[in-house]
Amino acid sequence: MSNTTRLAVDIGGTFTDLALETGTGFYTTKVLTTPSAPQDGVTAGVAQILETAGIAAGDVDILIHGTTLATNAVIERKGARTALLTTEGHRDVLALRNESRYDQYDLNIVLPEPLVPRHLRLPIPERVDNEGKVRLPLDERAVTDTIPLLRKEKVESIAVGYMHGFVNPDHEKRTRDILAAALPDVPISLASEVSPEMREWERFSTAVANAYVQPLIQRYLTLLEAQLREMGLTAPIFMMLSGGGLTTVETARRFPIRIVESGPAGGAIFAAEVARHCELPNVVSFDMGGTTAKICLIDDFRPQTARACEVARVGRFRKGSGIPLRIPVIEMVEIGAGGGSLAKVDALGLITIGPESAGADPGPSCYGRGGTHPTVTDANLALGRYDPAAFAGGTLPLDPSAGEAALLADVGTPLGFDVGMAALGVVEMVDENMANAARVHTIESGKSFDGRTLIAFGGGGPVHATRIGEKLGIGHVIIPSGAGVGSAIGFLRAPVAYTVVRSLYQRLGSVELTAINRMFAEMTGEADDIVARGSFGAATRATRTAFMRYVGQGHEIAVELPVRDLDAADITAIRADYECEYSRLYNRVVPGADIEVLSYEVTVTTAPSAASATRNGAANGVSGPVASRPVRDPTTGAVSDWAIVPRAGLSAGTSVAGPAIITEDETSTLVGSGWTAAIDGNGYIHISWSAAS
Structure with a gap:
């Protein structure tokens, strides 16, 4: 797809970033986000960047989009009026959570209020056991009896989550059929489709969040599509997923909760691509925008991933204080520390x-x-x-x-x-907050900053990067081309991909391979179907992962599995891989303990878009400072004249000694005292700290 014209749009809390890649050039721009009507900011930015490039909307072959709308709706409690139908006796799961406290010693601890008030959490008599056997048939009359209340309360969206629905979803599907017949304009989210995994709190929470944002995202995508088509854009539109892949607008409408971290995911992909260009397998990405800062660990050119995240934390930076979402995500720490x-x-x-x-x-x-x-x-x-x-x-x-x-x-x-x-x-203070968040995240991941390079981007990342490097003991910082709109560029590099997760509890010592192989075939078929809608016949590859733990433990470890039918000979290798990863994390194994497998994951993906490093314009070879201005040093507090150097004038091999500021349209790069910047063949700025040597 190297000769295609690809346009990426990332809506942030302050700015909407755009990146356009054509067969002959690369263009970027930033426009202010329009919170009351986000699609207006998008179309304004699209018109601006197309004019700069001198092409028409009809010349665009593909548009890739990411947005913070879903996240903001949950954080600001501006989603749809939502109801939850759940198994009788379990209406308070969302409020009880898992009974853990993110601060054990706070007697006045505050927990986030459920997205669905108690009077709209409606109990339905039914029960399926953990093996999928029906213990109590669905009371269809009880489902029908909820319809007058749903109408009276002007419910705009419905979530359905029954106990063990991830094993046997028949009751959830039948409930949807009954409700859809009476309320055809109300979207319905099934927990068995949104998050088909064990742990009812996380599953119900994710289904409710999906329902909560679905009407908003559906309206937004409809308006956006209409306005873009009016501009003459005929290209297919893809949405960035939180896990780092692209999917169709249709899938995003069904599962909008999967795009909650779409912007940060694009940034992590961008940083991984930069790391690959520079042959640096282990880096830290630092993405600072207008509202938040995001830090992600990247090992072997792959961002760290996770199976869950939290949004709307009421305890600042505190795990367990937010609303859990059980979705595939690129794992990162995100703090409220942006330019705004x-x-x-x-x-x-x-x-x-x-x-x-x-x-x-x-x-x-x-x-x-x-x-x-x-x-x-x-x-x-x-x-x-x-x-x-x-x-x-x-x-x-x-x-x-x-x-x-x-x-x-x-x-x-x-x-x-x-x-x-x-x-x-x-x-x-903001620099220390970001550095401290990075330290905690790295320790919790069982890793360190030793030997890592900091890749900084976003509108504010290059401004704060060297000071963050000093605080973390990182002596090498890279500011890539297009840093100010890094997440949007990351969208251009993302593959079309989809992840399916399902639970099937088994112990490794008595595993039933037939059931596992049958489930993998179903999961792969589901992922293949979604990816095929946007891959345009491109070759795909699949990965399979099992989430395992020693019997009696509370958290799982991911172990990659062969992409084929498993046989008895694989069990020994799987056990060895688990114990190797367990030993890496905890420096020991548990001899003689049986291992249990809780859930499985299949990801089908196209190959990432291969591309060389992007540069905005050509350097003219000018290497000296163009001007200077008084700047206060962040370490000493002293004011002195710093050299001001336009980035566009820096050719490969040029070096700039700090203190200096390298300027460009979307951001500014601070080269602090004791740091030296050099331009590589890709146009990237490499900043080295002499005090680190």
Whole structure:
């Protein structure tokens, strides 16, 4: 697909990023997100980038899209009015959770409220056991009796989750048939389709979240498609999945919960591609946008993945304090620390950052759009890191005085600081928050930063990268081409893919291979069918994974399986692979303990889009600084003149000694004191810290 014209669009909380790849050039742009009507920001950005490239909408061969709409709807509680039909006696599963506490010593602990209020969690007499046998037939009359209440309560979406429905979904499917006949315009999400795995809390939570965002996403995708078609775009539209693959709009409409982390997933794919170009198998990606910062570990050119994530955490950065989603995701730590994150002084006299954000409307105070509270962008501007006349390529001039006034009012005056020190305090706190989140995530993953390179992108990533590197002890930072819109570029590199997960409990010592092989065939067929709708006949490959644990333990370990029918000879090898991975994580095995398999995963994917590194324009060979301006050093607090060097003028082999700022339309790269930047053959900026050697 190297000769195709591919367009990617990533909606963020503050900016909508676009990347366009044609047979002759590569183009990027950023426009402000339009929160009240996100499709308007998308179409405005598409029109702008097509005009820049000099092509028509009809020339685009494929459009790839990712959005934060689903995530924001859950976080802001702006989804549909949703009901849950569940097994009688289990209506409170969403509220009881798994009875764990994310803070054992907080007597006033706050847990997130379920997305469905109790009076809309409707019990239905029925029961299926853990082997799929019907112990109590579905009471169809009870299902029918819920319809008047659903109408009276103006329910907009319905989730159905019955005990052990992942083993035998017949009751859930029959319930859908009854409801759909009476309420044809109300979407219905089945837990057995959205998340067919054991653990009822996570399964019900995921099904409810899917139902909660489904009407919103369906409306949005319908409006977006209509507006793009009106522009003359006839190309197929694909959606980015949280697990790193692409899928059809039809699948995204059915399972919108699978796109909750679509933007961050694109960023991780982008970083993995950069790592491959630079032959660096083990890196850390650092993606800082307008609302959040994301950190992902990438080993052997593959982002770390997980089977679940949390959204809408009420305990800041605290695992277990959010709403669990049992979906395939690229695993990363995400914190409310972006350019638009609000800064304030708390009751203890400490500077705190986020997670609240100024977003795109009104945006940071310096945007001059009505914002009155300071943000990280206001602080960076006050420190001299941005040229107010050239921000976002000059399309969004900044007002330094408005940003400084907000910093003084909310941070400087309460602490007795001038504007410069208030701004420095804000930036230092946000950098420490991000570095600390990265440390915790790495430790929890059983890994370290030794030998890793930091790949920074997003609008704010290159601004903060070297300081993050200092805090983490990483002495090599890469700022790739197109860093300001890295997630959108990642969309262009993503394969068409789909993952199917199912549960089938067995012990390895008495495994029934016939049942496993039959299930794998069904799972592969389901994934093949979805991928075929968007692969255009491209070759695909499959991977199979089992999630295993020692009997009696609470968490599983992923073990890759052969992509063929398993036979008795495979069991010994599977056991050895499990114990090897267990030993890597915990430095020991449990001799003599039996192993149980809880669930299985099949992923079918096309090959990623092979491409060389992307460059925006050609370098003209100019290597010296064009100008300078006063900038406050983040480590010493001293103000001095830093060289200002346009990135477009840097040719391969050029080096820039810090302190300096390398500028481009979508971001700025800070080369701090003690760091030296060099341009490689791909146009990437490699920044090395002399103090690390």
